[in-house]
Structure formats: C-alpha cells, structure tokens
Amino acid sequence: MSTTAHDTVDRARFAREWEDWHRVHEQRRADPHGFLAVAALFWLEPEPQTYPGIPGRWQTSEGGPVVALAAGESLVVDGRRIEGVHAFGPIAERAAETVGFAGGVIEVARRGGRDILRPRRPDFAFLSAYSGTPSYAPDPRWRVQARFVRYVVPRPHEVGAAVDGISHVYESPGYLELVLGDETRRLVTFPGHVPGTLNVLFTDATSGDTTYAANRSLSIDEPDADDRVVVDFNRAVNLPCAYTDFATCPLPPAENRLSVRIEAGEKTPTARAHGVVTAYGIEPREGASIEAVRAG
Structure with a gap:
C-alpha cells in the first residue's frame, strides 16, 4: 500500500x-432537522393526495409541486406563513426547499426525475434513540x-x-x-x-x-x-x-467497487429507520400514496 x-x-x-x-x-x-429526523418518504403524484401527518393536498405538475391547504392549515415558506394554494415552481434535480409546519419541517425535493416530500420531525423516535x-x-x-x-x-x-x-x-x-x-x-x-x-x-x-x-x-x-x-x-x-x-x-x-479491504472509516450502523407506519405510529389515511423504499 x-x-x-x-x-x-x-x-x-x-x-x-x-x-x-x-x-x-x-x-x-x-441535527433536530437532519437526516435522522426524516420520518417518511412520499412520491408526489399528478392527482392531489393527502399524506399522513402533513398539512394539505399535494401533487406534482409540469410546473413543479403544488399544495392546496384546507381552512385552518398553513405552512411556512421562505419565512412567511402561507395558506390556500401554493405553487413551488420547478425544483432542480438534487435540489430541495425546506418548508415549516407544526411538527417540524418538510423537505420538498426532486430525486431521479420525480418530486418528493420528506417530513423531518425533531420528535422522531429514531433520532431520539440514535447513539452514534x-x-x-x-x-x-x-x-x-x-x-x-x-x-x-x-x-x-x-x-x-x-x-x-x-x-x-x-x-x-x-x-x-x-x-x-x-x-x-x-x-x-x-x-x-x-x-x-x-x-x-x-x-x-x-x-x-x-x-x-x-x-x-x-x-x-x-x-x-x-x-x-x-x-x-x-x-x-x-x-x-x-x-x-x-x-x-x-x-x-x-x-x-474495490476488491481490497478498506479497514478505515465508518462501519455499518447498529440501527435503522423503517416504514412510514413505524415513522408515524398510525395507518396511512385513505388516498395516501406511499411507496416503500429498499436500501442497498
């Protein structure tokens, strides 16, 4: 070597x-809003959908993600409170916008050519239990x-x-x-x-x-x-x-993909966050679009 x-x-x-x-x-x-606080992953669809624990009905469009908030619902976008319908505009691949809501923040992003939502909750059990x-x-x-x-x-x-x-x-x-x-x-x-x-x-x-x-x-x-x-x-x-x-x-x-053993750096984590039901402790509401993600 x-x-x-x-x-x-x-x-x-x-x-x-x-x-x-x-x-x-x-x-x-x-961090309280870091990746270990991500409590779910939702892939937006062209038809409006509701998602567990997140305000509003969301959809993807040619112009980017759109949310329609019901009476009494709100989000914080760019430091200001929004109600009603809000269009985010096109989001670039691997870019993201962070939106505030009562439970934490929502990452509105685009991955692999598709718009996604990832709520990040400071009270997420996996984050609380993380020990290194x-x-x-x-x-x-x-x-x-x-x-x-x-x-x-x-x-x-x-x-x-x-x-x-x-x-x-x-x-x-x-x-x-x-x-x-x-x-x-x-x-x-x-x-x-x-x-x-x-x-x-x-x-x-x-x-x-x-x-x-x-x-x-x-x-x-x-x-x-x-x-x-x-x-x-x-x-x-x-x-x-x-x-x-x-x-x-x-x-x-x-x-x-190296054939040599690199016995340096971080090892396999001892715990892992699974599934949207585990994340929220509730069953998805009717009409929610949830896609399981398998790593590795």
Missing part, C-alpha cells in the same frame, strides 16, 4: 484530530497519496440508487489514481459540496461485512497546483441510506 509518510505522524494528535472531526460530523447528522456510528480506529496508514487526472470536458456518469426504478446522473470532473494493496487503482470522482472539492462513492471488500453494503462516501480537498491530493479513508462516512429507508442515495459507479 502506498501512503503518506505515516512513520513521522504524531499518532496521538492524528487520533485527536479525527475524533474532533467525527464528533462534528455526528452532531450534524443528529461505530468506526474503525483512525490509522495514518490509510492516508493515501493520489494523483487527480482531469477530463478535458466533464463526463456524465449514470449510477443506480438506493431506490428501485430511479437513477442519478453526475458530471465527473476526472478520476483519482492511487495505489492500494500494491495495485494502482482508479476512483471516479464527482463534484464535492464545496466548489473545487471532490467526492468519491465506493464499496470495498468490507462492504456487507463490517461496513454498509451499498456504499460509503469520501470528501476530498481540492487538489494542489500539481493535481496531487491526499485521500484519507479514515474519513469515509455512511450515506443516509445506511440509516433509513427514506433515502434515495446514489450507488457507486462500477469503477469504484
């Missing part, structure tokens, strides 16, 4: 820095030097999803070339959340054993002027689909 010069690394300091980073990551994950994610002990040996190879023009990559019947398309700016297990390997990258940074979705020989079967994610700093970058597998994390049935996470491209 080719790594950075880990022999000179202060291992105690390395561990502390990783622990600080992972604590912040866990805090974001367990097990991880491998941080090890400097898994900080790997890599070379970023840029495509002349970004290349579209279509990948599967944690939901049957949809897919995601990402524009890849290039790939990483690195040595793992004495072999040179390539990892296709996608744009990171911060401009200039990269994201890698991958599986490895631990997937389905000690780590989540479907995918893990790794954020990577912007490459330097020589397109060199450090890939720290200690910071590999689970995507939301590792925790909940209500996620539409992308799966790794075929090139990123």
